[in-house]
Amino acid sequence: FVCHDITEAKAREEIIRKKNKSISDSINYAFNIQSALMPTEENLRKVLPNSFMFYKPKDIVSGDYPWLYKNDKFIYIGAMDCTGHGVPGAMMSIIGYFLQDGIINRDADFNAGDVLNRLHVSVVEKLKQAEPGSKINDGMDAAFCRINLKKRELDFAGAHRPLYHVSNGLMTEIKGDKYPVGSTQYRNRKDFTNTTIKIKQGDAVYFMTDGFHDQFGGPTGKQRFTSDRVAKLIAENTNISIFQMGNLFRSTYDEWKGTNEQIDDVLVIGLKF
Numbered sequence: 001f002v003c004h005d006i007t008e009a010k011a012r013e014e015i016i017r018k019k020n021k022s023i024s025d026s027i028n029y030a031f032n033i034q035s036a037l038m039p040t041e042e043n044l045r046k047v048l049p050n051s052f053m054f055y056k057p058k059d060i061v062s063g064d065y066p067w068l069y070k071n072d073k074f075i076y077i078g079a080m081d082c083t084g085h086g087v088p089g090a091m092m093s094i095i096g097y098f099l100q101d102g103i104i105n106r107d108a109d110f111n112a113g114d115v116l117n118r119l120h121v122s123v124v125e126k127l128k129q130a131e132p133g134s135k136i137n138d139g140m141d142a143a144f145c146r147i148n149l150k151k152r153e154l155d156f157a158g159a160h161r162p163l164y165h166v167s168n169g170l171m172t173e174i175k176g177d178k179y180p181v182g183s184t185q186y187r188n189r190k191d192f193t194n195t196t197i198k199i200k201q202g203d204a205v206y207f208m209t210d211g212f213h214d215q216f217g218g219p220t221g222k223q224r225f226t227s228d229r230v231a232k233l234i235a236e237n238t239n240i241s242i243f244q245m246g247n248l249f250r251s252t253y254d255e256w257k258g259t260n261e262q263i264d265d266v267l268v269i270g271l272k273f
Contacts, residue, residue, distance in 0.1 A: 027087065031060045034090055037097055039068040047075055050272035052246025054253070056211075057265050063089020064209045064265035065097060067144070069104050076104055076115070078144035079161070079267045081209035089265070092138055095126065096181075112146045112157035113194030116181055120192075123182030130184050139182025143207035152199050152273075156207075157192040162227075164206040164234050165197055171235040204242060204272040206234055211264035212249070217256035225256050242272035 041053040047070050055066065063082040069075070078100075082092035099122040103115055110118070120139075123129070127136045143161035147154050156163045158176020165172045174195050179186040199205075213227045237248060249268050 027060050030087065030090060034061050034065075034093065037094070038065050044068060044077075044269070048077075048271050050242045052242060052249075052268075052270045054212075054246060054249050054266065054268040056253075056262070056267075058211070058262050059087075061087060061090035062265045062267075063093055064211065064267040065093040066267060066269065067097070067100055069101075073109075073148065073150075075147040075149070076112075076145070077147065077269065077271075078142055079207050079209050079269050080144075081141040081161070081211075081265070081267070083138035083140065088138075092140065096123070096140055099123065099126065110146075111194045111196075112144045112155040113192040115146070116142060116144055116157045116159060116192040120181045124184060127182070129182065134184075137183050137185060139180040141176075141180055141209065143176065143209075145205070145207070147199075147271075149273075154197050154199050154205065156195045156197065156205075158207075159192065161207065161209065163195075164231065166204040166206075166234065166238050167200060167202075169238045171231065171238065173231060199273045201273060204238075204245075204270060206245075206268070206270045208268040209265065211262075211266035212253060212268055214264055215253065215257050215260070215266070216263060217258050217260050221258065221260050225253075242270050245270050 044051050044053050047068065053066060057064070065080050067076065067078040067080055080093070080096055082089045082096060096119070099119055100115065103118045103122065104110065123139055127138065128134055129137060141160040143158050143163055145154055145156050145163070156174055159181045160178065161176045163174045165174060177192050179189040213225045213230045215225050216222060217225065233248070233252060237245060240248070253266065
């Protein structure tokens, strides 16, 4: 009987091992697909040389995704945060990516607010969220910019996410609207606010998903980093280069997190003009 039990246990272990390998292989291939679509820090620096992107998925694939598009007039760039992480988040990120691609290719003059408005309508429509009995109410938070380098202007629109603008050594936070892209739960929502700021040489902007400031860590391991600390980190380091800021965000995150588990995908983008 003992030998029979051991043989059965080993057979079950082998089945579990094969299933785990199959799942891991699928997720790793999904990562390859997602990575092929999403811009990297290297891609970003070809468009805006003085920039950084700190991108750290919680799992292999990510619900956070960077967005980058350039044409003759504008640079569009965003930090998008889909509901969830891992495989469900990654599926939403692919949907969001192609919907944005279609929106901007239809009309290259949309400002940042226009893009988020149209993305919202598209997400609700494609996921049939307005239909009775819909089980999908997912959406995304976003910090989204349209940059006109010739006019030295930047349009910003946010869904739950802010933009931090540094000019003459002073930091200003431009808050996003308090509703997401997608989801029909927000009855009193309006169009996304488009804010235009003038950008001078030496100005910098930072925007990110919520994974950085929501991370638990610190002396007790039980504190969130918080958006106040993010604002302070930027405000107290306006005199260093954008590349040093990228390194500072990375090292600050690692030190704060310590041995704690990463709780969410992380995406931080910084640009200097």
